[in-house]
Structures are given as structure tokens and as C-alpha cells.
Amino acid sequence: MGSNPKPAEDLMGRSNGVHFSGLVSRDELDKNGHREELPTTSALENGHKELREPFVIGVGGGASSGKTTVCNMIIEQLRDQRVVLVNQESFYYGLSDEELTRVNEYNFDHPGAFDTEYLLTCMENLKHGKSVDMPNYDFKTYKNVLPPRKVNPSDVIILEGILVFHDPRVRDLMSMKIFVDTDADVRLARRIKRDTAEKDRDIKTVLDQYSKFVKPAFEDFILPTKKYADIIIPRGGDNHVAIDLIVQHIRTKLGQHDLCKIYPNLYVIQSTFQIRGMHTIIRDAKTTTHDFIFYADRLIRLVVEHGLGILPFKEKQVITPTGAVYTGVDFSKRLCGISVIRSGESMENALRACCKGIKIGKILIHRSEGDNGQQLIYHNLPKDISNRHVLLLDPILGTGNTAVQAINLLLKKGVQESNIIFLNLISAPQGVHVVCKKFPRIKIVTSEIELGLNDEYRVIPGMGEFGDRYFGTDDC
Ligand SMILES: O=P(O)(O)OC[C@H]1O[C@H](OP(=O)(O)OP(=O)(O)O)[C@H](O)[C@@H]1O
Numbered sequence: 001m002g003s004n005p006k007p008a009e010d011l012m013g014r015s016n017g018v019h020f021s022g023l024v025s026r027d028e029l030d031k032n033g034h035r036e037e038l039p040t041t042s043a044l045e046n047g048h049k050e051l052r053e054p055f056v057i058g059v060g061g062g063a064s065s066g067k068t069t070v071c072n073m074i075i076e077q078l079r080d081q082r083v084v085l086v087n088q089e090s091f092y093y094g095l096s097d098e099e100l101t102r103v104n105e106y107n108f109d110h111p112g113a114f115d116t117e118y119l120l121t122c123m124e125n126l127k128h129g130k131s132v133d134m135p136n137y138d139f140k141t142y143k144n145v146l147p148p149r150k151v152n153p154s155d156v157i158i159l160e161g162i163l164v165f166h167d168p169r170v171r172d173l174m175s176m177k178i179f180v181d182t183d184a185d186v187r188l189a190r191r192i193k194r195d196t197a198e199k200d201r202d203i204k205t206v207l208d209q210y211s212k213f214v215k216p217a218f219e220d221f222i223l224p225t226k227k228y229a230d231i232i233i234p235r236g237g238d239n240h241v242a243i244d245l246i247v248q249h250i251r252t253k254l255g256q257h258d259l260c261k262i263y264p265n266l267y268v269i270q271s272t273f274q275i276r277g278m279h280t281i282i283r284d285a286k287t288t289t290h291d292f293i294f295y296a297d298r299l300i301r302l303v304v305e306h307g308l309g310i311l312p313f314k315e316k317q318v319i320t321p322t323g324a325v326y327t328g329v330d331f332s333k334r335l336c337g338i339s340v341i342r343s344g345e346s347m348e349n350a351l352r353a354c355c356k357g358i359k360i361g362k363i364l365i366h367r368s369e370g371d372n373g374q375q376l377i378y379h380n381l382p383k384d385i386s387n388r389h390v391l392l393l394d395p396i397l398g399t400g401n402t403a404v405q406a407i408n409l410l411l412k413k414g415v416q417e418s419n420i421i422f423l424n425l426i427s428a429p430q431g432v433h434v435v436c437k438k439f440p441r442i443k444i445v446t447s448e449i450e451l452g453l454n455d456e457y458r459v460i461p462g463m464g465e466f467g468d469r470y471f472g473t474d475d476c
């Protein structure tokens with residue numbers, strides 16, 4: 001089996017010399033302005049090589065074998081990871097006018113029906129941390145339509161399609177290859193049901209297409225790729241045991257690079273769709289100040305509660321109104337908050353709302369351009385700070401230089417390193433490394449770990465200048 005597309009006549013299921021002349025190639029899309037430039041800002045382009053490579057999963061198998069269900073189940077179970085799904089079908093070549101007149105004779109199950117070169121480019125870019133413009137193939141018009149779908153790099157990339165294991169170059173990008181193996185009669189029954197209900201086709205047309213293209217293509221091109229699979233899932237999405245095992249394996253693989261494994265004092269709050277939703281809003285450049293404050297406050301409250309949750313505790317027993325004994329814990333008493341002016345001040349209200357009457361001090365550090373221009377300008381700290389647990393408040397951990405200055409001051413004032421809990425909304429891996437290496441006993445609590453920093457030491461993807469967005473000074 002070769003990776004070269006067959007000539008056009010095979011795609012049309014005949015040998016009458018029809019050519020691909022009318023097909024829209026990816027290059028033409030470029031020339032016609034159908035595709036935007038790839039963004040230049042990406043973590044890897046900026047040389048942050050310690051970023052982990054995404055885990056690329058290929059999910060192949062015959063048409064209607066249950067690949068989509070398998071992918072959805074994996075995505076659902078990996079909900080705390082960034083996962084992006086790439087469909088091979090998005091890379092169908094658009095049909096020429098000539099081909100459109102005899103669409104029933106076009107072989108959509110042939111490897112040559114896909115623009116594998118562009119698929120490869122997109123996958124390579126995603127794998128190397130770059131965003132891509134995914135083509136938008138329209139199944140009604142059989143054409144590529146605008147706009148393309150912008151896809152950002154993720155921790156996990158799933159490439160799904162009937163022929164994703166056909167080209168060795170695409171296979172080589174995959175960390176795991178899954179073949180969904182479903183009996184031919186089940187696949188045919190599903191196809192008849194789907195095409196008659198959703199595509200308004202009659203049974204005869206469906207069966208004709210099946211015997212002319214789908215079945216031979218399965219035998220000639222799809223089934224032979226089964227041997228490349230690391231895992232073969234019989235019964236597709238019905239096989240919950242297989243999917244649980246796959247997800248566990250992916251988690252283990254991702255965990256090998258997990259900052260939390262390297263630094264046990266780093267706490268990333270457990271993600272939920274609510275938390276992802278709040279992040280989606282505050283990261284969106286179009287979000288209004290009002291909404292930014294609302295959702296940043298919600299997230300900050302979660303981070304603050306999580307931070308309070310790792311304070312030491314003493315056991316305490318109380319008598320409930322029923323006269324029974326309840327064995328619980330007593331809150332830590334000697335606490336204070338220290339906010340890094342000005343973004344850290346956005347976290348004070350949440351801390352006050354959780355800890356009645358808590359003392360809050362402030363530190364002002366001037367962050368000049370670049371990555372090491374920090375200068376301590378002002379501080380106002382509780383006099384007895386050395387006897388307290390300190391919740392250090394700053395929503396952004398970027399290079400870590402501001403945090404290092406702030407923590408050095410706290411240590412100089414006699415605070416024990418192990419009594420400092422640094423609360424962030426988002427943390428760049430670079431900042432985590434800097435802070436955790438220098439102060440191995442402090443604890444960091446954050447709601448998301450970022451991809452990295454750009455050339456200007458801004459967090460990527462980040463949320464821009466937090467202080468300006470929160471305090472409404474971004475138009476000044
Ligand atoms: O880890 P670093 O690279 O040092 O960056 C993080 C610092 O940058 C932000 O403050 P900024 O200087 O934007 O000031 P602001 O809070 O007054 O807006 C943030 O609140 C941190 O204090």
C-alpha cells in the first residue's frame with residue numbers, strides 16, 4: 001500500500017481520464033485568501049522548549065464503526081485536559097463542477113480523496129505548539145467553505161478518520177493508534193440508518209455506494225492499516241472497559257510531564273466545565289470589563305478557598321443540636337493576606353469574604369520591561385507577620401520575578417517559607433520552575449497552568465494585562 005493518492009479516475013470509480021483540475025488545493029486556498037496566516041505567537045516559536053509535546057492519538061477504522069463515539073468518550077473522560085479533535089473529513093478535497101455532476105460516482109473512501117499534505121502540515125504545526133486554520137469542508141456542497149476553523153494547540157490532539165493510518169508520515173506523528181473494529185454488518189446497518197435519515201438518501205443509493213466504494217475501500221485501504229494500531233477496540237463505543245484503559249494510559253503519559261508531579265507543593269485546582277467556561281470568558285479579548293470582573297472574581301474565590309483548604313488544621317469536636325458529637329476541624333487562626341499591588345488587590349475581597357476580619361498587607365513591586373527589572377517600591381505588612389501563615393495574592397505568575405521579590409521580602413520579615421501559600425489564577429511553567437526551585441517549601445495554588453511566555457514575557461495564552469482588564473484601565 002503506497003501513500004500516493006491514486007489518479008483521479010480511481011476516485012470517480014472509472015477510467016475515463018477525468019482530472020483533478022477543478023479541485024481546490026490548499027495552495028489555491030492560500031492564494032485566494034481563503035486562509036489566514038498562521039499566528040506568529042506560539043510558545044515554541046518563542047523558544048520555550050521545555051513545553052511538553054502534545055499527546056497525539058489516531059482513531060481509525062471503517063466508516064460507521066463508532067470512531068466518533070470513541071473520541072467523544074475519550075474527550076469526556078479527559079475533561080480536565082485541553083483536548084482538540086481533528087477530523088480527517090475536514091481535509092476532503094472540494095469537488096470540481098465536473099465531479100459534482102456525477103457525485104455518486106466519486107469515491108470518498110479512497111486515500112486520494114483527502115488533502116493529506118495539508119493534513120500533515122496542520123498536524124505538525126499543532127504538535128509543535130502552533131495554532132492552525134483547519135479547512136471547513138461542507139458535506140452539502142462538497143466544497144471547502146469559509147471561514148476556516150481556527151484550532152489552538154492542546155495537551156491532547158485526537159485525529160479521527162477512516163484512513164488516518166494510511167500515510168506513514170501521519171502515523172509517525174501519533175503517540176497512540178486506536179483502530180475501532182466493528183463488524184461489517186453493524187457498520188452497514190448504521191450507514192443505512194444514518195444516510196436514509198440524515199442525508200435523505202434511498203436504500204438503493206446507499207447500498208450501491210456501499211458495494212461500489214465503501215466495501216472495496218475498507219478491504220483495500222482501511223483494513224490493511226489495522227496492523228499499525230497499538231490498540232484494537234472491538235464494538236467501538238460500547239466497549240467501556242477499553243476506553244477506560246485508554247484514558248488511564250493517556251493520563252499516565254501526560255502525568256510524566258506534569259508539573260504537579262515534579263513539585264508536590266504545586267496545587268492546580270481540579271478543572272470542571274464550569275471552571276473551563278469561566279476561563280474561556282476571562283481569556284476572551286472581547287469580554288467586557290463587567291464580565292471580566294464577574295468571572296475573575298468567581299475563579300479567584302475558588303482559588304482562595306482551595307488555598308485555605310491546605311492550611312494546617314487541628315481536630316475539633318462540637319455538639320450538634322441533636323446532642324450528637326461532630327468531629328471536625330478548627331480553622332487556622334494566625335493568618336494574613338498580602339496582595340501584590342495592583343492585580344493582587346483584586347483577590348482581597350474573596351479572602352475577606354472567606355476569612356472574617358483577616359489582616360491584609362501590601363507589597364508594590366515595579367515590573368519594568370523585560371524579565372528581570374523588578375524593583376521593590378513599597379510594602380505595608382502586619383507587624384507580627386513572622387507568626388502568621390501568609391496567603392500571598394497575585395493572579396498572574398509569569399516569569400516568577402515579581403513573586404521572587406515578594407517572597408524574599410516575606411522571608412526577610414521572618415515568615416517561614418513553609419507558611420507561605422501563593423495564590424494565582426494562572427501560572428506559566430517558567431514561573432512555577434523559578435519559584436518552586438528557589439523556595440521548595442512554599443505552596444502555589446493556581447487554577448490553570450499556561451503554555452508558556454512570549455518574547456515580551458507575557459503569559460501565553462494568558463489573559464492580557466490582568467490589572468488593566470480588571471480595573472478597567474485598558475483603554476487609558
Ligand atoms: O511573574 P512576572 O513575570 O514577574 O509577572 C507577574 C506580575 O505581572 C503582573 O503585574 P503587572 O506588572 O502587570 O502590574 P499590575 O498588577 O499593576 O497591572 C502580575 O500581577 C504580577 O505581579
Ligand SMILES: O=c1cc[nH]c(=O)[nH]1
Nearest residue numbers: 398458459464465466
Ligand atoms: O501576561 C501577563 C504577564 C504579566 N502580567 C500580566 O498581567 N499578564
